[in-house]
Amino acid sequence: MVHPLEHLIVRHTRRLPSPTGPAGDGSVAARQFDAALMSVGFKLSAELLEHLSRLSEGTVVDTAVRTLGTVREIVGDHVRHNVYFVGFPANVPDTFDFWMRCVAEALADDSARESTLKQLSTGVVDLLTLPSYGNYRHTYAEMLAAHDELIAAAGDRVTVLHLGGPVDDEVAALYLALAGSSTPLGDETLADLAVLAGACADGPQPESIPVRENRAVVNRARLEAGAEPLLDTVTDVLRLACALSDGDVTLQEPTRFKALSRPARRALLAGLDAVVAASPAKLADVHGHREAFKRLGERLHPHEYPRWPHAAEVFAVARGEQRVPSFDSRVEELLGRGDLTGAVELLRSAPGKLFRALDRLLREAGTEDEREAVVAAAQQVAPQVSGRVVLSAREHFHNRAGAEERRVFVNRLGRAWVTSDDRGPVPGPVRERLVAALDAEVVRRLPEAGQVLVDPAMLDVALPLSGRATSAGLGVLPRGSRSAVEGELLRFFVYWKQTARTTDYDLSALVLDASYETVLWLSYTALRDVEGEHSGDITDAPDGASEFINLRLGAVRGTYIVPQVNIYSGEGFEEVEESFFGFMLRDAEQRGRPFEPRTVRMKSELRGPGRVALPLAFVRDGDGRWHARWLHLYLKGHPSANRVEGNRVSVATLLRGIVEREHLTVGYLTGLLAERAEAVTSWDGQKVPDGPVTFIGLERPEGLHRDSRVVTPGNLRDLIPE
Template identity: 35%
Template sequence: MDALERIGFDRLGLVVTPAGIATQAVAAPLLAEFAHVGVRFVNPEEITDGLAGGHRELIAHVRVKRGETGTYAPLFRGFPETLPEFDNALFRFVVARVRMLGREDTPESWHDALDFQRFSWWPASSIPQDAERADADRRAQALLPGDSRVEWITVRIVGREELEARLADWMRDCFGSAASLREDVQSDLGVLVGRLGVDGIAIGDVRFRENRTLLFELIWALDRTRLPFTGAGPDDLLRLFAKLTGGDLSLAEPVGYPRLSRADRRIVVNTLEVSDRLGDVFRRRGLWLAIDRGLHVGEFRAPLVQKTFARLRNSRHDRASFPSRFERLLADGKTAGAARIAAAEAPGVLGRSLRRLGSLAATGPKDRAALVGALTGAAERIPLRVLLAARAQVADNGRTYPRVVFGKDGSSLPIVREPGHLAVPAEFRAELLGAIDAAVDAAIEAKGDWHGETVHIEPGLDRLLLPDQLRATAQGLVQVERGSRLPLGEADVVRLFVHWREDGETSDLDLSCMVLDASFAFVDQVSWTNLGNGVLTHSGDLTSAPDGAEEFLDIDLTKAAKLGHKRGWRYLVPVIFRYAGPTFDALAEACTGWMLRTDATSATRVFDPATVANAFALTGGKRYAVPMLLDLETHEILYVDVYLQSEPRARVEKDGHDIATLVSAVAGRHHTKVSVAALALRHARVRGAELVDDPAKATITFGTASECTYDALQPEKLLADLL
């Protein structure tokens, strides 16, 4: 499986079969092997004998994607039926401490002190891994049957030519996306640009600045002589320099100057010489003056650049930065002035600040008129995604708190305010919403006519939020915006898992699950300190993983339905704590996820890749990860996907309140974000399409499958075409 085939499988669900004969004697075993890892084909009749042999590498890839890096085994051999009848962690450690008196403080001594099985008390838990026993348990697991349930990955057989054509389309969609891209997607785009080139990418269609910078970075690395022919402007070059030197792409901070040869400097100067936006250097005078010291524009035949930079050096006017002037005007109560300079210089900031400006402008009719006028005048220059986000914020009008803001690195910051914070008065709110709606409709209408088209929107897309920041989302089987909900599906048990392997320093990861009520108040928990509560069952705690260790936690959905309501339960929130040891990204292996099981007993393999609904690597340097929550009332998975910092020895009892606040903020995002269904409906209405209930009668379909025109689970095309 080469790089293109791997990307085609991961991103588009495509499998290449070499041309040749097809025999049932070869195809049937191949289909069975793929089915064992939960892969099925929509066109199995296209499989040829040439797939045999090479399929093993693809199956191994699928196993890793689904979280399997070896044979998993639980600490308790009878899990989940046979667990200690009594297990109080504090009492266990007190007794172990007494047994350690007079002993040497070594891992082996602690292992023995914490092992009470010889007294027929309870199995050893919260102990370092016993490598010999773990190896025996893994061999025993390999002999057990898998689960009867399968969570399918559906793929299609294609030829090599179709694969490359589909990947070229996907590459264009990614670069044209109106949102940031995950690091793994960026890496794949680098491979595709190197193999397929950039001739099919219209630079003008690459609007999002991070994606433009990525494209210019790739062109710079592969064939920088093309740069003057791309239409790159001064800001594009500054962002390229920032990317090459690890700087800030927002250009709010000074940009480092990369080491450039004379040939490289000629390319940069030529790019400026042919740019129709050369005058933009005056907008960032300080940054370009710093760059000018190393660029030596006088060495090259570039009369326009030389003349422009001479004026730049002689100019004494260097206005204060836009953010400073904007905030100063607001602090002085000059809302109209702030709105006007934002409309002129930073229309995106105007869009992102509409609720705040609307609240501050409420005191006077002149300020209100100025804000609506600024919005109307700048509407064409405000990205559609920003307008839609602004509309959702103004519509919610400060009712939903707490909220959460996600940083570029995936970090999260809960914002706790009283409901009504920065609220816009009702009469002005209606006027402001009208102006936003007019701007949104105009932007959508400009994308083309859909008269004569029929549109089908799959039920449930109102539960999926429109992605606007995919940069730091998990690299899992499913990619959705935080706060989105997907049906849990039919299953008896949700089995959570975490796997890790240390490389040197001892590590201790702890899988836990919090129970919250409808108000997100803490009700109960199951973790290494409490192995069960009648509905949730923990597999026991390991405090090291030299050979790879696992922890599991079962959620019995039948019992949860019967007992949860009586106990006041609403949400179950899995958390992976880094109790001690290296950060997630410093571990040799670290992943988490969940399976949907039917045969969740000790008679079946504790880990079955075919039952994995989602799995992803644990990354970063935070103290704990919250992948999702399970809503018992709606029978849905709500994607949380955040990492948080904490003091060492993180655990439920210490950090539960912060986690509850965070997940409540993520759950409330559906009040302040646009759904995929809302975007689809708006496009259909504004562009004149007819809605139909039957997807077979639709010319444009929105759904959660690769056959749809717009697949919400692979959102690159949607973000490129509709935003």
């Protein structure tokens, strides 16, 4: 029987749960399966190939069909990628000539001639009114016939699928890993956790669930399975209510609470009552989400349950009928009176808040004694602060060494914006002492890891200190990461499929010089240049649509290449049925279709706020070599008609802020780990140790001991100490 969650294991771990079935000679089918996988850039490990070969042919075929469907979706090959210009990247016309051809065809069309002549008389023609503009003029099959077969190259991507354990064990292990994550999960992964939590509600549970959003998802599953939810703050209860209403457990967006069942209402009210009875001071947390608590109270009817009086107090505070000074207001009152020492003493009782206020406290400290008190308090409470917050503070103060004119902010939704930086400096000696103390705290938390092997390609990968620092997909790395780009042809792609109304996404690429000034761009308004070609504008996607940009890296005249996806009209990234972005790398002589899955290096979902997406940028270093710098940013943009020409300045400013910021990387952490383990950071992959090791790399190597601890981009969060 096929397990319904098998695809989640393949997607998250690149392991195929150990297939079961009648014994037999499945060797031929297994080799055919391997060949089919290689056509989309995957292959079976030697261990998995051997395992499949001992099963019946029918079992292998069934396994192959399921797995091929999953990996095709991972790489973006589950849809048909057509192009407007059938021969792309060959025979892409000059932009003006193409537009004039569309006008001429409209004048030859009886149904469009009159409106086109009227527009021409005004001097302005709307391209979207021209019949031959924006819609495919050929079938997918005709496009395929116009292209040669892909020429295989040594640099084509190969992702290995490894043999996993029994499927139930794999599901339980993935659930425990996601639920117990020390960093927030992205939306896609959080949704997967919800599915896994429901399936694993009666099984083993993580020792702790440090991230509150994860706890809310698990609590919903526990409640529905008849178990007690894990609640120790009033906000935990609010998040659980959001989960029960299929709302936003991160509390970033308002939730429209559903009519809850009586058992659910009783559980929420009992949870609130128990939290407040144990610690009345936690009523102060209500202030941060007063409106949400008021709306929740309308659904829970606390007056009907007099046995839980403390729950009623929560809603009285939310309505302003009961006064409880918030913790933040008490801190502000002390700072307003100039009593910084008193504010620091109060903040000692809330270590996380103290760490988030460190920069302000150090700036407001007027004497050396006050600055010393701030640093001493931080050192004292550091063991009580989550590892993610400690590392975030370490990264922050490392980047406070110099004065900046502008600050780049990225919220938990990936929305980015820039403001002027009017902060005063943090004194150098104090900053350095604090950084050293934070490093010491990180070292203290690192485990005794024995032998550690590190793929050098991982050293510049940024630590995922936020779930929104990355997105689901293939080959995706956290925001701020650097990865080498090896190839002569760089090709971006975007795919979208609208849900209910006409939707026009525009793929563009902005090229900037070393001073972040515009050199050129490729888009539907600039179809070709010396550097490359655009595949043509598609303006409607009821059956899905794709756009591509092809670049010859050796011909690029700038230092930075910034691909972006602009929403010209229609549905947003979170409204369409599906949308994703990616890039391919090819050798100069490789032909093939516009989309070839074996050449895909990265594919990520587009699911964020705003009307402009900036997935990553490409940077040329002083030696002329290119590398990717991961952004995962969304700009608010305009409600419609977003174009690359209109956001050049904001994109350049954001890019400067990300590129010039130094992020904490795997290299930083493995450097500290060397104090507690035998770390090899230049492992060449040639000789795999016989015994178990800790391996940190882009992919798990073949032949690694089964008891080894393996960290790849898919579970990079496991490196963050609790």
